[in-house]
Amino acid sequence: MNEVLRFAGVRKAFGSTEVLQAVSLSVKANERVALIGPSGSGKSTLLRMAAGLEFPDSGSVETLGTPVGEGRSVRDIRRNLLQVRAGLGVVFQSYNLFPHMTVLANLIEAPVHVQKVPREQAVERAHDLLERVGLSAKVDSRPAELSGGQQQRAALARALMTRPQLLLLDEVTSALDPQLVDGVLEVIVSIAEEENVAMLVVTHELGFARRIADTVHFLSEGNVVESGPPAQVIDAPLLQRTREFVGL
Numbered sequence: 001m002n003e004v005l006r007f008a009g010v011r012k013a014f015g016s017t018e019v020l021q022a023v024s025l026s027v028k029a030n031e032r033v034a035l036i037g038p039s040g041s042g043k044s045t046l047l048r049m050a051a052g053l054e055f056p057d058s059g060s061v062e063t064l065g066t067p068v069g070e071g072r073s074v075r076d077i078r079r080n081l082l083q084v085r086a087g088l089g090v091v092f093q094s095y096n097l098f099p100h101m102t103v104l105a106n107l108i109e110a111p112v113h114v115q116k117v118p119r120e121q122a123v124e125r126a127h128d129l130l131e132r133v134g135l136s137a138k139v140d141s142r143p144a145e146l147s148g149g150q151q152q153r154a155a156l157a158r159a160l161m162t163r164p165q166l167l168l169l170d171e172v173t174s175a176l177d178p179q180l181v182d183g184v185l186e187v188i189v190s191i192a193e194e195e196n197v198a199m200l201v202v203t204h205e206l207g208f209a210r211r212i213a214d215t216v217h218f219l220s221e222g223n224v225v226e227s228g229p230p231a232q233v234i235d236a237p238l239l240q241r242t243r244e245f246v247g248l
């Protein structure tokens with residue numbers, strides 16, 4: 001499959017607020033795409049749609065070849081979502097770890113109980129991932145015993161447990177103290193280098209977007225107004241609106 005995510009002519013309004021106005025963009029297998037833009041421009045809404053957490057008013061969203069917002073019934077939609085879920089890793093701004101479970105239990109919960117991966121296999125993968133995100137010493141800790149940066153690295157490891165084809169990352173560092181941000185971003189960069197996983201990343205960290213993205217889309221008022229490699233969109237944008245946003 002060449003495209004792992006496709007938005008075609010997606011419109012979305014919340015009440016009288018038009019949040020997305022005919023957005024079309026796609027993410028190819030192994031491609032890394034960053035969404036940048038001012039607060040309220042619709043970035044998170046797009047990401048939530050890719051995960052099936054919001055539905056478009058019109059247009060279509062296809063995640064891993066499955067239309068996530070379409071279907072004749074709620075049952076169809078749920079079935080479609082379950083189909084894509086194993087291929088999808090999602091990390092949001094808040095860590096969303098299960099607070100009563102150890103780090104290891106958090107990682108193996110869905111693979112073992114939902115995807116029915118043998119427990120030993122899941123534990124092995126969890127140990128491998130925790131080592132890669134620098135959390136080997138925290139396997140048996142509970143989330144409350146970890147710093148925000150460590151929790152976010154655990155959430156990243158958890159999202160990778162099923163070897164997803166597509167990772168959705170929504171402002172994963174914006175709730176962190178500044179000194180913890182770089183550690184988390186480094187982990188994401190190394191994952192991008194080591195795993196065959198496409199990424200759609202919403203970030204306000206332009207340096208990070210520059211390092212990680214093959215393609216950057218600049219959103220403004222619900223439209224993708226400029227797209228291209230970081231060397232263009234971040235370092236030499238064509239549009240005045242983009243130039244102002246990146247501080248040129």
Ligand SMILES: Nc1ncnc2c1ncn2[C@@H]1O[C@H](COP(=O)(O)OP(=O)(O)OP(=O)(O)O)[C@@H](O)[C@H]1O
Nearest residue numbers: 014015017019037038039040041042043044045046
């Ligand atoms: N569930 C909702 N109900 C009502 N309005 C919403 C909802 N979700 C988002 N919005 C509104 O939609 C607009 C776009 O929000 P979105 O979170 O997608 O923007 P964003 O570009 O991600 O912003 P930020 O960078 O601040 O996270 C905002 O005006 C927001 O208030």
